[in-house]
Amino acid sequence: MNHDAPYSRRLLAPSSWLERSSLPHLISAFGGLSIAGLVGWWLAFADGLGATAYLTSLLSIGVPAVGLGWGGHRLVESDIDESRYARICKWCFGGAVGFLAVNMLSIVFFPADSLAANSTWAHFALNTGAVGGFAVGYVEARAIQREVQATAATVRARQLEDERELLAYLNDLLRHEVLNSSQIIGGHATLLRAECDREDVHDRLETIERESDDLVGVIEDVRAMLDANRGPQNGAAVDLVAVLGAQLAECRARFDGADIEADLPETARVRANEGVEWIFKNLLENAIEHNEGTARVRVTAETTPETVVVRVTDDGPGIAEADRETLFERRSTNHGLGLYLSRILANRYGGSVELRETGPDGSVFAVTLRRAAAARDAAERSP
Numbered sequence: 140m141n142h143d144a145p146y147s148r149r150l151l152a153p154s155s156w157l158e159r160s161s162l163p164h165l166i167s168a169f170g171g172l173s174i175a176g177l178v179g180w181w182l183a184f185a186d187g188l189g190a191t192a193y194l195t196s197l198l199s200i201g202v203p204a205v206g207l208g209w210g211g212h213r214l215v216e217s218d219i220d221e222s223r224y225a226r227i228c229k230w231c232f233g234g235a236v237g238f239l240a241v242n243m244l245s246i247v248f249f250p251a252d253s254l255a256a257n258s259t260w261a262h263f264a265l266n267t268g269a270v271g272g273f274a275v276g277y278v279e280a281r282a283i284q285r286e287v288q289a290t291a292a293t294v295r296a297r298q299l300e301d302e303r304e305l306l307a308y309l310n311d312l313l314r315h316e317v318l319n320s321s322q323i324i325g326g327h328a329t330l331l332r333a334e335c336d337r338e339d340v341h342d343r344l345e346t347i348e349r350e351s352d353d354l355v356g357v358i359e360d361v362r363a364m365l366d367a368n369r370g371p372q373n374g375a376a377v378d379l380v381a382v383l384g385a386q387l388a389e390c391r392a393r394f395d396g397a398d399i400e401a402d403l404p405e406t407a408r409v410r411a412n413e414g415v416e417w418i419f420k421n422l423l424e425n426a427i428e429h430n431e432g433t434a435r436v437r438v439t440a441e442t443t444p445e446t447v448v449v450r451v452t453d454d455g456p457g458i459a460e461a462d463r464e465t466l467f468e469r470r471s472t473n474h475g476l477g478l479y480l481s482r483i484l485a486n487r488y489g490g491s492v493e494l495r496e497t498g499p500d501g502s503v504f505a506v507t508l509r510r511a512a513a514a515r516d517a518a519e520r521s522p
Contacts, residue, residue, distance in 0.1 A: 163214040166227075171204075184254075200266050203266040219284050223284070226276060226279070234272020235268040238264050238268025325355070328348040360480060376409065379411075386420055397427045398435040400437045401437070410489060421478060422451045422477075422492075425477060429455055437453075442510070446490075457500070488508055490509060
């Protein structure tokens, strides 16, 4: 075994000050050294320099040197990946050496009339080459970065489209195959139970009916999760008032004894898809089912230029303090999976759902969703 190999690799590896993240500081340091060299040139040839020489050297050497110092800082603050720092440095220092070499030929064969002029000529060439090389490297790195980001965005868009197609297929499969079959099984069990007089068979049919209903509930929850993971497509929007109207009508039909009121605007388009109905389905069911007496539920919607806030208010016993912190978690006590799904869906649509108030006189849940861009634009254009 070669015990010297690890040591040799350490010798060849860049030290901490030469790591990728430190490379921009080398460019800034080069600019700082160039300024120091300029000051040294001023001091060395002070007796023979006039105002014009000071001003010319300041503009031709000092300004580019400051530009290099700023360029290193700008590189750190940019979105260019660190893996491209080395190439930018190669362009910078390669440009400095290359342009200096070209000018040194001129200095050797066609020198100026003094050492001061030749030295400042060489200094100017070194700075100009470094600035030019840095500019080329920076522009190249930005172009590569934009191309990589565009390619990644295209690939991601294709992946999202494939995922949406798969989720849509699974949703349709659950809806048209599994859900329909479960409802048919439950329906036949109900019919048989009504016609059967044997108590043992009656109990088994009742079990089939109950399990079928539970399976339907699970399928609906899975469909809601599929809708949550799918999220809205770019520009997708729904009329929230229409969604709320449908859910309110369904609840009035299912819960005859419930007193359900609503105060809604004529329309309120939000950034979402049809899965948004699950948010309010769960909130309304909870408001009614967890009420010990006659449930009274009020639904209101308030619009702003950016959001729509829907409040669902009930007169139930309130949420126990021990349950409030875990109310929207998947294993939330006494509220099943519904509120968890509501939170997931609201988050996917860029909104939120929260418990605003709760106590012995009832609870208030608030759902905030972003308004669709078309609706905001129309509102802004209206007189």
